[in-house]
Amino acid sequence: MKEAHVGELVDLLDLERLEDNLFRGQSRDIGTHFVFGGQVLGQALSAAQQTVDSTREAHSLHAYFLRAGDINAPIVYNVERTRDGGTFSSRRVVAIQHGQPILNGSISFQVPEQGFEHQSSMPEVPMPEDLEPMPPLSPEQLAQLPTKIQRWLGVDTPIEFRHVWPQDRLHPTKRPPIQHVWFRVTARISDSPALHRSMLAYASDFNLIGTATLPHGISYYTDRVQMASLDHALWFHRPFRVDEWLLYSFDSPTAQGARGLARGQIFSRDGRLVASTVQEGLIRLRPDSQ
Known part of the structure; x- marks a missing residue:
């Protein structure tokens, strides 16, 4: 069963090529009614x-x-080949549905080379x-939760999470905006670095903006709370595998x-900093009348 779910994710990120710079992707319903932001990031x-x-890379x-x-409609990705230099390449990607852009993105690539190195230390936390x-x-x-949350929790995920400081999802208490979560894809995948980067882009949208809710004693499960990702930045630093445990350390x-x-900072279990993220998201408490 785990292999099947991971295979679905691999297929989701394997886009259909329509033209030289035009691609089409499908969507997977993870219980949110709308397309998961991480899916659009990974496909872009x-x-x-x-x-x-x-x-x-x-x-x-x-x-x-x-x-x-819209989870019921395909997404078309239009790639603009902005620049190809001697070492760096730049691409602009627009994701389109129903004739309207749903995501604008810029991605930079580099020929691997040697240089100075330093990094932050991995937090001292229990192993997964x-x-x-x-x-x-x-x-x-x-049964006590809104229908949208029941759907979210009822869909199996190809990614396993283990929280260092688990939160009571139904009755969250106020606490500092810091959390650490181990995660991995639940079955072995191919060695393609490009696939591992796309999968990390997909996974990097989980738990990130939720860190900003921790000081306020709310969560995505809280009635009347509206949350949505507004933007997302991701940097790849060092090689990694998403089918091996990675530590995602967050602060807000x-x-x-x-x-x-x-x-967020993402570490391999041997302490290498492999990626960094930043995200701003909407966190709105709707009035009772809505």
Whole structure:
């Protein structure tokens, strides 16, 4: 079963080529009614990677989410070959549905080369084997949740998460905006670095903006809370595999104006910093009348 779900994700990121710079992708319903933002990020990166020489590796991605995606319609990715220099290549990607852009993104690629190195240290946290997966909610607990949350929790995911400091999802308490989560794809995939980068882009949208809710005692499960990703930045630093455990360390330095900012660092289990993320998201408490 795990292999089947991972295979679905691999297929999701394997886009159909319509023209030299035009690609089409399908969507997977993960229980959100709308297309998961991480899916559009991963597919946009997959499209861009198919327009550069295989010796050039993506090192940064910057994207704005413009509209909610329709899970029942395909997404077309238009790639603009902005520049190919001696060492770097730049691509602009627009994801389109129903004639409207749902994401604008810019992705930069580089020929690998040697240079100075330093990095932040990985936080001292328990290893994933020492942590228990979050237990599923009981049928009685599920019945208390809005329908949208029941759908979210009812869909199997190809990614396993283990939280260092698990949160009571139904009754969150206020706590500092810091969290650490181990994650991995639940079955072995091919050795293609491009596929691993696309999958990391997909996974990097999980738990990120939720970090900004921690000081306020709310969560995505809280009634009347509206949350959505507004933008997303991702930098790749060092080689990694998404089918091996990675530690995602989050913090949120600020929230204001119905928006929260969250940052993430992704480490391999041997302590190498392999990627960094930043995201701003909408966090809005709707009035009772809505």
